[in-house]
Amino acid sequence: MNHIFPQTPEAMLALLDSWLAADWLRALDVAFARLLDSQAATRGESLSPLLLLAAALTSHQVGRGHVCLHIGQLTSQDPDAILVLPPENAIPEEVGESATVRPSSLLSAITLKDWESALNEPSTVGGVPVDSSFTGSTPLVRVGPRLYLRRFWTYEQIISDGIRSRLAVTVPCNEPDSQAASQLREALDAMFGAEGTSGSQSADWQKIACALAARSQFSIITGGPGTGKTTTVLRLLMVLQSVAMRDLGVRGTRPLRIRLAAPTGKAAARLSESISGSVDALSIGDLPEGDRLRLSIPTVVTTLHRLLGSRPGTRLFRHHAGNPLPIDVLVIDEASMVDVEMMAAVFQALPPHARLILLGDKDQLSSVDAGAVLGELCQRANEGGYTPATAQWLQQIAKQQLDQGYIVNESDSSQGRAIDQSITMLRKTWRFGDNSGIKALAELINAGRLDAAALEPFQGGSFSDLAWLKVRGSSAASSDVISMHALTGSPASFPMKGSLADAWSQDGPFGYQHYLEIMRKTRPAVDAGSPAFDDWAKAVLEAFSRFQVLCALRAGPFGVAGLNELIAEALNTKKLIQRNGSWYAGRPVLVTRNDYSLKLMNGDVGITLSVPASVSAPSRESPSTRILRVAFPMGDGSGGIRWVSPSRLQAVDTVYAMTVHKSQGSEFAHTCLVLPDRSSPVLTRELIYTGITRARNWFSLIVPDEQTFLDAARHRVVRSSGLGELLGLSQ
Numbered sequence: 001m002n003h004i005f006p007q008t009p010e011a012m013l014a015l016l017d018s019w020l021a022a023d024w025l026r027a028l029d030v031a032f033a034r035l036l037d038s039q040a041a042t043r044g045e046s047l048s049p050l051l052l053l054a055a056a057l058t059s060h061q062v063g064r065g066h067v068c069l070h071i072g073q074l075t076s077q078d079p080d081a082i083l084v085l086p087p088e089n090a091i092p093e094e095v096g097e098s099a100t101v102r103p104s105s106l107l108s109a110i111t112l113k114d115w116e117s118a119l120n121e122p123s124t125v126g127g128v129p130v131d132s133s134f135t136g137s138t139p140l141v142r143v144g145p146r147l148y149l150r151r152f153w154t155y156e157q158i159i160s161d162g163i164r165s166r167l168a169v170t171v172p173c174n175e176p177d178s179q180a181a182s183q184l185r186e187a188l189d190a191m192f193g194a195e196g197t198s199g200s201q202s203a204d205w206q207k208i209a210c211a212l213a214a215r216s217q218f219s220i221i222t223g224g225p226g227t228g229k230t231t232t233v234l235r236l237l238m239v240l241q242s243v244a245m246r247d248l249g250v251r252g253t254r255p256l257r258i259r260l261a262a263p264t265g266k267a268a269a270r271l272s273e274s275i276s277g278s279v280d281a282l283s284i285g286d287l288p289e290g291d292r293l294r295l296s297i298p299t300v301v302t303t304l305h306r307l308l309g310s311r312p313g314t315r316l317f318r319h320h321a322g323n324p325l326p327i328d329v330l331v332i333d334e335a336s337m338v339d340v341e342m343m344a345a346v347f348q349a350l351p352p353h354a355r356l357i358l359l360g361d362k363d364q365l366s367s368v369d370a371g372a373v374l375g376e377l378c379q380r381a382n383e384g385g386y387t388p389a390t391a392q393w394l395q396q397i398a399k400q401q402l403d404q405g406y407i408v409n410e411s412d413s414s415q416g417r418a419i420d421q422s423i424t425m426l427r428k429t430w431r432f433g434d435n436s437g438i439k440a441l442a443e444l445i446n447a448g449r450l451d452a453a454a455l456e457p458f459q460g461g462s463f464s465d466l467a468w469l470k471v472r473g474s475s476a477a478s479s480d481v482i483s484m485h486a487l488t489g490s491p492a493s494f495p496m497k498g499s500l501a502d503a504w505s506q507d508g509p510f511g512y513q514h515y516l517e518i519m520r521k522t523r524p525a526v527d528a529g530s531p532a533f534d535d536w537a538k539a540v541l542e543a544f545s546r547f548q549v550l551c552a553l554r555a556g557p558f559g560v561a562g563l564n565e566l567i568a569e570a571l572n573t574k575k576l577i578q579r580n581g582s583w584y585a586g587r588p589v590l591v592t593r594n595d596y597s598l599k600l601m602n603g604d605v606g607i608t609l610s611v612p613a614s615v616s617a618p619s620r621e622s623p624s625t626r627i628l629r630v631a632f633p634m635g636d637g638s639g640g641i642r643w644v645s646p647s648r649l650q651a652v653d654t655v656y657a658m659t660v661h662k663s664q665g666s667e668f669a670h671t672c673l674v675l676p677d678r679s680s681p682v683l684t685r686e687l688i689y690t691g692i693t694r695a696r697n698w699f700s701l702i703v704p705d706e707q708t709f710l711d712a713a714r715h716r717v718v719r720s721s722g723l724g725e726l727l728g729l730s731q
């Protein structure tokens, strides 16, 4: 240890306090170290300063999305980078070198052996081999180089046990000559055709996904935007239900009880809309169950919180191992947003026989809270990792021939694990045409093949759905470009030509002026009655959802606060809104905290409208008196509007600009991503990819500096966790 390393617990706690004062750590992180110190003192023990540091840093890493602290990395890599200390937004003058010691200086002489001996404290740290069942109650748990808060170690165990027990179930259709296999074959052929929907030339990954998911109690279907995840899961549910319905009448059988869920209200509403529109349109070939089959597929999608029965103010749910959900199949969409704690709660609430199907895009940003469950489980999805036995089964049941590159060599025991056999990556994009710039840019970023030359076609106007706007730092000229784009969507900056441009401009790309014009032009007469105002609100909300400005940061001119102000001011100047207070007609707001009494969820978007007093509730005011109310979609599949008084909204932000993190699970016809003028640890490949893939028809990028974009696209996020190792996916 070097001379600056604190030699006593008191000195270490004082150092942690200085990190807290400098805003490097959260109060929670330091309080945790203090708690361990005082617990040890009551036992008459004294903990080593290094252990106290480890405790605070483990809590710090959890706050940053990691499931654990990777001690090995602290000795082999730059600790400042691993811990992001000083934090990305630290102001150098305030936390100058003299004020605080950096982790790199503090830990420069600390070896792995030092860590191991400090953590060898059985009353505080439970040390366990990778998959032993640990029943101790120590506040920290160490598994090899990973140090966990016990709660988070437990979540990983629950998830891994839930997956492993489901993968271990032998399903009858696994045996190609069985009756179950022949029923599955028939149902798959009815839904996809004997050769699959891609024709006989290439593998139909959707049919493969259905077949693999049908033979496993746990499965994942991953893929980029528009690769058909929803379409595939719908067909899968039809296949599962059709097979289940054939057995009806056999004692004890009934149609499958299926539930669909998503992590946020927004994502749930989007899946619900997509499924409702698809069930009737789906061809079910000559399956004998006919319309009964369609009716047995739910179209209502609930949030995970609602499904599990969250209890406000607690971490507990109404459904858990002692009161499991009464279901047979659970589908979770947008699973990349589900953190370890919620995923563990799902596994606990599922009855042991229930099938779990996860859908999501493995390359998107991970959950806001700790964990990267989908990304970690899908780390080998690109390569396939199917065993020869799986490939042969797919050939017999789905009539799909896997390319050799996706099949592992059976002699390599580290490959072709059980979990690999239940994951399918959809590889063909159906939503975007071959000339789509959105698709090409997203693929380029994911492939990591990025340099200035590769960006040229995107900047040079080769794609009609993509606009690349360069601005110069935070100058007045930059502000003008951003405000103009936010107002109009700048159709002229999309390289559309001639009559195509005219046709397209009818339908976009729009900016915010569009929804404000709809608001002004289609406002019902004051005595039109509540249904007319509901319809008006729906039209305004729909128009608003056609465009969204996204950004990476919260603060600064290119962050949420700066952009919201810039855009609101520009709309005000153009008299599209009248900002005479914090609440005004046209103000769009984003709910930032669940509010169960108002039935509003974090992420819900509403628009402030001026309506007659009688619209939202019986009122003593004169019917002609106009008041401000915020219109939110009801979000229960009814298509209704919930009117809320602004004074009741405690946690909302204006949402002309939204962070990419908040936009997960949403999609907009025109998405504009504004990047800051300097690199930041927040700017990552996952963030850029998630931003681009929120766009359905048009994508515009506003970049002050091309290098910032390139740096971001090269910077990957790797969250520390042990789930992959527990399931044999990584060492």
Ligand SMILES: Nc1ncnc2c1ncn2[C@@H]1O[C@H](COP(=O)(O)OP(=O)(O)OP(=O)(O)O)[C@@H](O)[C@H]1O
Pocket (backbone or CB within 6 Å): 197, 206, 223, 224, 225, 226, 227, 228, 229, 230, 231, 232, 274, 430, 431
């Ligand atoms: N096999 C297919 N043949 C023809 N069209 C398809 C096929 N699969 C999907 N599509 C179409 O592609 C579009 C995108 O499909 P879908 O919504 O299922 O994709 P997704 O991966 O769920 O999209 P998202 O990224 O929005 O979650 C839909 O219009 C769908 O009808």
